Every structure is written in C-alpha cells, then in structure tokens.
Amino acid sequence: MRRRQAAPVCSDHRIDLLQGAGEFFDALIRDMDAALSDIQFETYIFDCTGAGSRVAEAFIRAAQRGVRVHVAVDGVGCMGGLPSPWPERLAEAGVQWQVYSAPGRFGLLWPKRWRRLHRKLCVIDGCVLYCGGINVLDDFHDPNHGALQAPRFDFAVRVVGSLVAEASDTMEQLWWRMRAVRDARRHRLGDALADLRAASAARVAAAHEARQPQGMRAMLVLRDNVRHRSRIEQAYLRAIGTARHEIIIANAYFMPGAKLRRALVLAARRGVRVRLLLQGRYEYFMQYHAARPVYGVLLEAGVEIHEYSPSFLHAKVAVVDAEGEHPWATVGSSNLDPLSMLLAREANVVVEDAAFAQDLRGRLVHAMAHAGEQLGPACYAGRPLRQRLLDRVAFALMRAALWVTGHRY
Structure with a gap:
C-alpha cells in the first residue's frame, strides 16, 4: 500500500542533512558568498553572539556586491533587536530587515500576538533551499542560560530541486504582505536578473551533482x-x-x-x-x-x-x-x-x-x-x-x- 500524501511529492531533489549550527552555518555561508541575485531569509531567533555573527557578516558581504538581501525575523524571538553596531552595519550595506508581528504595547497579553514566525528558511538565487530547526544562534550559547558545555542538538537540510520555488514564493509573499502589498509577484526582481538566477542555479546544481544522488x-x-x-x-x-x-x-x-x-x-x-x-x-x-x-x-x-x-x-x-x-x-x-x-x-x-x-x-x-x-x-x-x-x-x-x-x- 503506497503512502498517501497531502501534496505532490516530486522526485527531482538532492538533499543534504546538516547537524548543528556548525555544519549549517558552513554550508549556508558558502552558498550566500556565491549568491548572484538574491537571498531570502527567515528565522525566529537572530543572535550575533559567537558564530551567529558569521551569518550577519555574510549578509553584509552579499548586499555590498549588489545582491538583494531580505531578512525577516520574529518579533518575540528577536525581542529587543540586535545590539549596536549590527543594525547600522546591516542597513549601511543595504540589507533589508523586517520584524514579524512585534509584540507592541500590550506584549503577548493579546492572544493574536501568539501567532509567531517560527519557520527557519533560506532561499539563495531561487535555486537552493535551507530548512530546519536551527536559528541564527551559536550552538554553545543560549540567550537565557548563557554558555553551554555541549552543542545544541538540531538539524537542517540543504535542498536543490523543484520545491525550492514553492519556498521562495511563500517567503516572497510573506515579505510583501508585511509591507502591506497585495501582489507579491510584481515586486520580484526584474528580467535583468533572470539570466543571473538561471546561471547560478545551473552552477549550484552542477557543483552539487557529483556529491549527491538524484531523484x-x-x-x-x-x-x-x-x-x-x-x-x-x-x-x-x-x-x-x-x-x-x-x-x-x-x-x-x-x-x-x-x-x-x-x-x-x-x-x-x-x-x-x-x-x-x-x-x-x-x-x-x-x-x-x-x-x-x-x-x-x-x-x-x-x-x-x-x-x-x-x-x-x-x-x-x-x-x-x-x-x-x-x-x-x-x-x-x-x-x-x-x-x-x-x-x-x-x-x-x-x-x-x-x-x-x-x-x-x-x-x-x-x-x-x-x-x-x-x-x-x-x-x-x-x-x-x-x-x-x-x-x-x-x-x-x-x-x-x-x-x-x-x-x-
């Protein structure tokens, strides 16, 4: 008996399993440093302590060379924002930053504020997806408990294949919905970047193909x-x-x-x-x-x-x-x-x-x-x-x- 699915399952993917922030950050930053057109990023917690600063630095490098960088963080997970000088450095480089559902005047006393942006997604040049449970947070640091003696136990995946487009679309729609714009598609990058995106997709897929089985x-x-x-x-x-x-x-x-x-x-x-x-x-x-x-x-x-x-x-x-x-x-x-x-x-x-x-x-x-x-x-x-x-x-x-x-x- 074949397993029933709620949505189509496509057979054209190459997927790497990544354990811990160390493996995740290494792979993520390598792909962001090779980005040619755009980076879409969502996370619940963004903490620049320790290894987390490596991700922020990668955003800055990408934006400075003309890559469109959109970062969405949760208003509770990132309550209080980033410490100085990170907001100034990110803004100066051209990184676009939005906060999802900031708690506001009454904090979490209003039940509707309990609806959070908890997903951790990143799409690079429309051709590589990262998804998992890992925040931008050093594995040996906890914002509430301080230094950890052992790394946090967590996983993410790196995906190349057709589901990347679905992730990109849902992230784009949320980004522009947060900007109170109804039609997300009309705000995507213009045709001038289409060739760069296609070239980047081909480059990443070719580089990855030798290491990962298809299908x-x-x-x-x-x-x-x-x-x-x-x-x-x-x-x-x-x-x-x-x-x-x-x-x-x-x-x-x-x-x-x-x-x-x-x-x-x-x-x-x-x-x-x-x-x-x-x-x-x-x-x-x-x-x-x-x-x-x-x-x-x-x-x-x-x-x-x-x-x-x-x-x-x-x-x-x-x-x-x-x-x-x-x-x-x-x-x-x-x-x-x-x-x-x-x-x-x-x-x-x-x-x-x-x-x-x-x-x-x-x-x-x-x-x-x-x-x-x-x-x-x-x-x-x-x-x-x-x-x-x-x-x-x-x-x-x-x-x-x-x-x-x-x-x-």
Whole structure:
C-alpha cells in the first residue's frame, strides 16, 4: 500500500542533512558568498553572539556586491533587536530587515500576538533551499542560560530541486504582505536578473551533482493560519498511521494533541517500535512541565521515551520505517505542541528516500544510546510530588491558554 500524501511529492531533489549550527552555518555561508541575485531569509531567533555573527557578516558581504538581501525575523524571538553596531552595519550595506508581528504595547497579553514566525528558511538565487530547526544562534550559547558545555542538538537540510520555488514564493509573499502589498509577484526582481538566477542555479546544481544522488522524493509542508492550518500535523498522522516497523521522533517541545497521541498509542499496540527522543534538560517552565502529563499513556502503550540532557535538544525531526519499503523522514521547524500545531508559521521538508532516512535514523539512534536516558514507567510514576504538581499546573495553564485562543487540541 503506497503512502498517501497531502501534496505532490516530486522526485527531482538532492538533499543534504546538516547537524548543528556548525555544519549549517558552513554550508549556508558558502552558498550566500556565491549568491548572484538574491537571498531570502527567515528565522525566529537572530543572535550575533559567537558564530551567529558569521551569518550577519555574510549578509553584509552579499548586499555590498549588489545582491538583494531580505531578512525577516520574529518579533518575540528577536525581542529587543540586535545590539549596536549590527543594525547600522546591516542597513549601511543595504540589507533589508523586517520584524514579524512585534509584540507592541500590550506584549503577548493579546492572544493574536501568539501567532509567531517560527519557520527557519533560506532561499539563495531561487535555486537552493535551507530548512530546519536551527536559528541564527551559536550552538554553545543560549540567550537565557548563557554558555553551554555541549552543542545544541538540531538539524537542517540543504535542498536543490523543484520545491525550492514553492519556498521562495511563500517567503516572497510573506515579505510583501508585511509591507502591506497585495501582489507579491510584481515586486520580484526584474528580467535583468533572470539570466543571473538561471546561471547560478545551473552552477549550484552542477557543483552539487557529483556529491549527491538524484531523484530524491521530497515535498515542502507549510503551516499557517489561513490555507495550511493542519498540513504538518496531517503529514505526521499519515506517516504514523501507515508505519509498519519503527517510528523515531526527536522533538524539543513535545505536547501532542489527542490525535497524535492516539496515533502513537495505536502504532505501539500494533507492534511498531515507537521511540521518542525528548528534552531532558530544563529550559522553560511551560514546555518542560506541561509535556510530562502526556507521557503516562504513551509509556503504558509501550512507547519508549528517551530524555536528552547533555545540552538543549532543539530538533524537530522524525523517521518512519527507514529500512522498510516506504521510508519517510521529516526535518523542519515544527514542534509537536500547541504553539506550532495551532498558531505559528512553520515549515518542514518531508523526504521519502532510504539513504536519507537511514542517515537521520542513525544519528538519532546514536543520540539515544549515548546521550539519552530512558524514562521507564516505574521512574515516571515515582516522580516527586512537587514535580507532579508542577506538571499538572503547567498542563492546566496550557489548556487554559488554548481555551482563550478558541482552539481545541
């Protein structure tokens, strides 16, 4: 039985899996330094501490040689803006910078302000896409917790193929919508840059072809509050519902809704090995404590839960039947929690390719074996009373917040 899809899956892609900001920044900056026409960039957090400054410097170099550079950041993720002299340097070079939904006078007290730009996308010259969970943030630095002893655990992908155009279009539309312009297409670069874009696409594809097999099946799955309200959730539900052998999910902020919980329980009960690699280190009160009340029903069904604690787990990835007939994997920005599933703009790349799925699976299995601590039913049931109370309080607050927004989850 062939897996059903919510959108067409094209077979003309070449995809690299990148782990951590180090690999991501190296590849991203190399492509930005070769850009000929334009760079479109979206992120939730943009922090110039440490390695993050390398990305800002790459924007400046590109803009100074005449490349159009559009950068959109989230108003909460980048609350307070960049420290001086970065805003002045970026503006002087010609980098165009916009903030998505700044909190404003009443901050996040207005529920509509909870709709955030959480996706991490970059399109270069219309021919290369980067998508994943990695912010512009040094792997060994956390804005709230300071220096980290181990790198943040996260992933992104570099994509060449037909889905790049879809990503470029949705980013362009958001950019000009933020400028209150209805027709995005009339504001794209003129015909004078068309030849440069085509030449750049051919150059990048040719350089990449020797390193990567052709014909990888992939699609871009977006989530917004208009046309694509549940596409990412539906992609997960289809993959979990048709799994035959194994499901591995690594997710930073894990609070799945009723449908996802039911799908995982049913998969485990029909004999599928289900393993979750989740945040084991305290980062935020709500995300840490509100997730734990849902663990019980999963553990009872036989789902394995591994908690990652050497550093912060920030990944939003999954692999289903990597060694089966229909391998499925996803890498993106979407957590499995109400903020991502119901409110934020998110972007995931779904890949149906055995080699890619096995590569991602190997990295997740290694992390579970060497950096994860399995949480058993007895250990979960024996949590201290104070922790269980905090878990219930956070869970109740999360449910109350959903009620305020009018969503059911």
